[in-house]
Amino acid sequence: MNGATFRWAMALSFGMLMIGSIASIGSPLAHAQVPSNAQPLRSDAFLDSIAVNTHIDYTDGAYADVRKVAADLAWIGVRHVREGTPGTSAPLSSYVWLAQQGVKFSFVIRPDVADSLLQLERFDAAAPRSVAAVEGFNEINNFPVRYNGLTGEPAGFAAQQAIYQHVHGNARFANVPVYDLTGYDVAHVSTRAGAADYANQHVYPQNGEQPAWNANGDKWFAWSLDGLRKFGLPLVVTEFGYFTIPQAGWVRIGVDEPSQAKGVLNGLFDAASLGVTRTYIYELLDEKPDPQNTNGEMHFGLFRNDHTPKPAANTIRNLTAILRGASVGSSAGSPTNDSPSYTLHGMPESARSLLLAGGNGHYLLALWNEVPFWDRAAGKPLNAGGVKVQVEFERAMRSAALYDPTVSADPQQRFDASQKLTVDVPDHVILLDVTPGS
Structure with a gap:
């Protein structure tokens, strides 16, 4: 697929949809005096919620060397990645090797559903317990899909049900959740019963704005999550980020590297505050060289194309280290009732x-x-x-x-x-x- 077309088309359609048709919801804003009244979130659960997108199948760029990919993930302290199911350009052994290094995969099902599910089983046989989730089609509003003679949203929904039934009908994936597909109009859908265990959304703040609150009324995270709450499912955000080409004007998402670091950091905490279980930053690496800085898709990475860390990578590394330090001595279950008031x-x-x-x-x-x-x-x-x-x-x-x-x-x-x-x-x-x- 053409990555640049993919991300830019998504950004435009998402931005216009959010501005034109979705009312913002109340979010946990702080005011002059804010008493603590919420049960705290476990720091180790927050640490486990930090995830990142990769493109192991892009073998003509920075992702070609999976050993460097593993080193980058270990350096920032993140183990959860979102990836397409194996079976295109990269060999299965690349994914298996990463799993052996402790990487846990959320696999997005490709348009060839039957082959994707077959590759999923092949991977699990070679790397048991390394599938963290299975996700339906990616952004069907930007990438039209077909399934069993259907097109558009009917095809996406039918495929999603088939994916759900396959995963939950297979003892190999007994504890693996199914993430919903993305890119359909949630206003016309009343339930995801029998189709998904987690509601799913992508969030890309526009105009270099903050992720969740802006004085002009833009609330990107609240806008994107509001329509999903009626399903009564836990939430995941499988894409969120900023690219690092500084831009001016409207309906743009390019910022400089230090601002990307701030936006990504804030977005992780905004997501957790709004009940998101896991947030997948888009993405780990700048995919290919772009010396003229003309292709935004090549600059979403936490790391540059040569694997040197941007400020965002340093920030995530620092954050995960702080969280690990705070989590020492914690035990499973809910936090105790002695939290500070x-x-x-x-x-x-x-x-x-x-x-x-x-x-x-x-x-x-x-x-x-x-x-x-x-x-x-x-x-x-x-x-x-x-x-x-x-x-x-x-x-x-x-x-x-x-x-x-x-x-x-x-x-x-x-x-x-x-x-x-x-x-x-x-x-x-x-x-x-x-x-x-x-």
């Missing part, structure tokens, strides 16, 4: 918070302010100053440390035992690691 003073409408429960009594309080980080008129970054927020705990914390994943995996500031802390909340996620006192 706190109130946030001075949070503007554009700000967000999310509490993660780690191990050994640690909690991570994520704070971020979705003010503009990109000047779409000039095509340049905006670096807004932080907003001062006071975190007031119900009782004094035994210890506290502040982390900025865009800078380092090490704490940027430590606080003495205190009941009140004042922090500068920037246009991207920072993490306050706190341990409640007795």
Whole structure:
């Protein structure tokens, strides 16, 4: 397929659809005083929610060397990838080798459903327990499909049911969930019973905007997820990202590399705040060289075409290291009831918070302010100053440390035992690691 046509057509159709036809929903916005009242999300569950798209079948570019692909994934601390089922250009052994390195695959079924399912079984026989999910057709609004004499959405729905029945009727995939197909009009569909275990969507913020909140009313994550909630299924976002060609104007998604890092970081936390179980960043690598910077599709990567990390890759590496550190000593199950009670003073409408429960009594309080980080008129970054927020705990914390994943995996500031802390909340996620006192 032509990747550039694929992503650009998707971006235009998605942007126009969102602006023209979907009303925004209420999202967990922070205000002047925000008391904590939600059960925290486990930090190890959040870590496991971070995933990335790859293109192992693109054997004429950066993905050709799967050993470097595995090294890149290990470097950023991510093990879940989204990929097309084997059987096109790359040999099955490439996928099996990655699985042997600990990679878990969400496989997208190709238009030849029967062959895709056969390749899926061949892969599982060679690399048992390495299939994390099976997904239906990709963006049928942009890539017309046929199945059993049907075309369009009827073909997509019929194929999805066949995929669902095959996966759940095969003991080999007893615990493997089925992600829904993408690209159909959810307004005309009332149920996904017998077709999907997870509702699925793609999210690409336009105009260099923040992922979930913009003063002009654009709420890209809420818009994309709102229509899916009626299905009553858990949610996944199987594509989300920004490409790194700085652009000006409207209906563009190109930003510079540091802004991509901020947008991707914020989007992961926005998704978790809105109930998304797993978010697949698009994508791991810039696929092919593009020295003239004319093809946006070649610049979505967390890494450049030569495998050198962009700021986004460094940020994800730092984030996963912080999360792993916080998760030490955690155990399966729900967080305990001793999570810190706190109130946030001075949070503007554009700000967000999310509490993660780690191990050994640690909690991570994520704070971020979705003010503009990109000047779409000039095509340049905006670096807004932080907003001062006071975190007031119900009782004094035994210890506290502040982390900025865009800078380092090490704490940027430590606080003495205190009941009140004042922090500068920037246009991207920072993490306050706190341990409640007795």
